[in-house]
Amino acid sequence: MSTPAAPSLLDRLSTNLLRILPQHLLAAGMHRLARAETPWVKRLLIEKISRRYGVDMGEAANPDLDAYPSFNAFFTRELKEDARPLADNAILSPADGKVSQIGAIDGENLLQAKGHSFDLTALLGGDKQAAHLFENGLFATVYLSPKDYHRVHIPYGGTLTSMVFVPGDLFSVSEATTQLVPNLFARNERVICHFDTELGPMAVILVGAIFVGSMETVWHGEVRAARGQPTKWTYQGEQQAVFAAGDEIGRFNMGSTVIVLLPAGAASWSTDVTAGSSVRMGQALATPLIGR
Structure with a gap:
């Protein structure tokens, strides 16, 4: 079992900030942004997340980033049928x-x-x-x-x-x-x-x-x-x-x-x-x- 790293000063500051920020208003803003179908907006979001987190599009049912109408469609993408085999009796x-x-x-x-x-x-x-x-x-x-x-x-x-x-x-x-x-x-x-x-x-x-x-x-x-x-x-x-x-x-x-x-x-x-x-x-x- 790995021991989680102790929270950093930045972690503490960001958590305290979330205690006072309008959390649901921020979430509502992200809800709209993630569904924006403006080509340059959705492409920018998809490319940044893909590069930063190393998303493996080889597993996706549709690996073409341009095929997704919005960032949310990309984020909740379907995988290929054989990408996640199911363990038996588990x-x-x-x-x-x-x-x-x-x-x-x-x-x-x-x-x-x-x-x-x-x-x-x-x-x-x-x-x-x-x-x-x-x-x-x-x-x-x-x-x-x-x-x-x-x-x-x-x-x-x-x-x-x-x-x-x-x-x-x-x-x-x-x-x-x-x-x-x-x-x-x-x-x-x-x-x-x-x-x-x-x-x-x-x-x-x-x-x-x-x-x-x-x-x-x-x-x-x-x-x-x-x-x-x-x-x-x-x-x-x-x-x-x-x-x-x-x-x-x-x-x-x-x-x-x-x-x-x-x-x-x-x-x-x-x-x-x-x-x-x-x-x-x-x-x-x-x-x-x-x-x-």
Whole structure:
């Protein structure tokens, strides 16, 4: 397990600045800019990000940068069909990225960073009944950087039961910020997707961040709701979409974090994946324990 670098002075200054800046106004501005179809604007953004982060367009279904009508279309690009093989009989990584933390939930406490934990009920938007299902369960947190593939896939086959939009802050979710902002993942805006699986309940949580213009799911589109209290959608009957392991369920319209929750005893984490590990969508994170 790698030890994260201590936050720099610049990290501390930028985090403190975000405490006072209009986070949602900045995100709204990025939302418009990322969707601008003015040729020189979208080309400038695409080229700068591609060069700075070394984006591998050889994996893209369409490697032609000029073919994307906007920066957001490039950022959420589809990959070739064989770019991300799926591990067999496994809990899959939901996205490309870096594992921030992975392990067991201590009662209702999840590890955010060394010396920082956050509350399960708070993460789930105050839903105590949902939190009870994951007490002493399992969790994995995957951070997506700007260079990563930004579509999110279901880690294990399941049936959609509900979705919750939780309004909140839009702090950065970088490695440094997780060390500087207490309860970061329970404070930031997020979309909580609940599924029923043969292992029991599973939650896949898309956590927003500064400059994340929006989050989308394949069954709803862009998720928007009134600010203030969480908004919940419950799915029944024909509304309950069924997903096979590795199916796409959503995407970030800029970088952010995905958290996966499983009930106690549902799986055994892979010894090859620890905090600090780089992962790709479809890679095995854990072995499911069927008939537990």
